[in-house]
Amino acid sequence: MTRVLLVSQYYWPESFTITAEVARLARNGFEITVLTGQPNYPAGKIFSGYSAFSIRRDRVEGIEVIRLPLFPRGQGSGLRLMLNYLSFILSGLLIAPFLLRGRRFDLVFVFGLSPLLQALPAVLLSRIKGAPLVVWVQDLWPESLAATGFIRNPSLLGIVRLLVRFIYRNCTRILVQSEAFRAPVAALSPPGATIACVPNSGQTADAATPPSESARALGDRIAQGFSIVFAGNLGHAQGLDTLLNALDTLRDLPDLQVYLVGSGALDGWLEQERQRRNLTMLHLPGRFAPADxxxxxxxxxxxxxxxRKEAIFGLTVPSKMQTYLSTGRPIIASLDGEGARILSEAGAGLSAPAGDPTALASALRHMASLPPTERSAMGLSGRRYFDTHFAPDRITALLSDHLTAATHPAARHQGD
Known part of the structure; x- marks a missing residue:
């Protein structure tokens, strides 16, 4: 049995695909220990029952989970977010080696969401344990820092680039969530680095857990009229100002209702704009559990x-794309690049260029004008595409193959 140490700042009860992926890997014969932080995403507050500056050991579906102290990210504060990132990295560098002393692992594996620098403790642990390191890149750094405006100083971005190069050069194998990530990752990797694409399978719910009554009630409301649902993080990267500008021009569609189901840094701004613009068709029901x-x-x-319309986001496939495809519902995308390509290839909906409210409004009008049979056909086409390309068991098998291959001595390359 392959013993894997997973390093991921985010894990259950935070809603990320890695939790379900770990459960499937465990069923495939991997013995996994998770090193993570105290849950605080997306609301920015430590979840009830947890403590920010404590060390905690849990069992989640039979998986050992070790939680490190971290500073909660808060909402809308760049300083707090930086402290959140740095506190997990420091806990991983200073505390994790002590907590894991005497433990042996065959592999150290990083689920590389932002901050990608969370892999720095994994580099240290990989060296201490003499185990190969694999990073599954979910977000391009430093590009995403510049695109979101989190860091604009060229000198700081240069330092981050050097740290990312250091991480990649200590990897046995690098996995990327999008084919479009391959070139920018290769540019920071050593010559001959093994880089492979392993897409996400999307967020899945536990079929054994029934939805809440509030979710059922919301579902009943959504079923009325022509309802559009956006689910997930409500942050700067999502380009939601484009949606609001599009809705300003769609007041003549009486059945149109738009539900932004989730939470994030723009919660307050969205509510203010909804009232200021008198967008009565826009609803903000908040965040719901995956089972809902x-x-x-x-x-x-x-x-x-x-x-948002940024070059880096044209390389990204939002994980909600796979989740949406799995539902069998048609999709409207305000995206460039790889995400738009997948939607077109799947024949699962309509797309508009990112940041173009006129084109998005046109796509919404077009979707509203289609007969239900045509919308259903789009959704079914998307589901078939999901089954072919993103089915969870298929992705887990692919990931398992790469993790197993990384443990073979011949698979290792030496970093510079």
């Missing part, structure tokens, strides 16, 4: 995915 999402998504006339 199927009844919400399945009742929508169509699902919306959007990102």
């Amino acid at each position: 999402m199927p009844v919400i998504l399945s009742n929508a006339a169509a699902l919306l995915v959007s990102l």
Whole structure:
């Protein structure tokens, strides 16, 4: 049995795909220990029952989970977010080696969401344990820092680039969530580095957990009229100002209702704009648990995915794309690049260029004008594409192969 140490700042009860992926890997014969932080995403507050500056050991579906102290990220504060990132990195560097003393692992594996620098403790642990390191890159650094405006100083971005180069050069194997990530990752990797694409499978709900009554009620509301649902983080990267500008021009569609199901840094701004613009068709029901999402998504006339117009986001496939495809509902995308390509290839909906409210409004009008049979055909085409390309068991098998291969001595390359 392959013993894996997973390093991920985010894990259950935070809603990320890695939790379900770890459960499937465990069923495939991997013995996994998770090193993570105290849950605080997306609201920015430590979840009830947890403590920010404590060390905690849990069992989640039989998986050992070790939680390190961290500073909660808060909402809308760049300083707090930086402290959140740095506190997990420092806990990983200073505390994790002590907590894991005497433990042996065959592999150290990083789920590389932002901050990608969370892999720095993994580099140290990989060397201490004499185990190969694999990073599954979910977000491009330093590009995403510049695109979101989190860091604009060229000198700081240069330092981050050097740290990312250091991480990649200590990897046995690098996995990327999008084919479009391959070139920018290779540019910071040593010559001959093994880089492979392993896409995400999307967020899945536990079929054994029934939805809440509030989710059922919301699903019933969504089923009325022509309802569009956006699910997930409500942050700067999602380009939601484009949606609001599009809705300003769609007041003549009486059945149009738009539900932004989630939470994030723009919660307050969205509510203010909803009232200021008198967007009565826009609803902000808040965040729901993963078990609630199927009844919400399945009742929508169509699902919306959007990102800001930035070059880096054209390389990204939002994980909600796979989740949406799995529902069998048609999709409206305000995206460039790889995400738009997948939607077109799947024949699962309509797309508009990122950051173009006129084009997004046109796509919404077009979707509203289609007969239900045509919308259903789009959704079914998307589901078939999901089954072919993103089915969870298929992705887990692919990931398992790469993790196993990385443990073989011949698979290792030496970093500079």
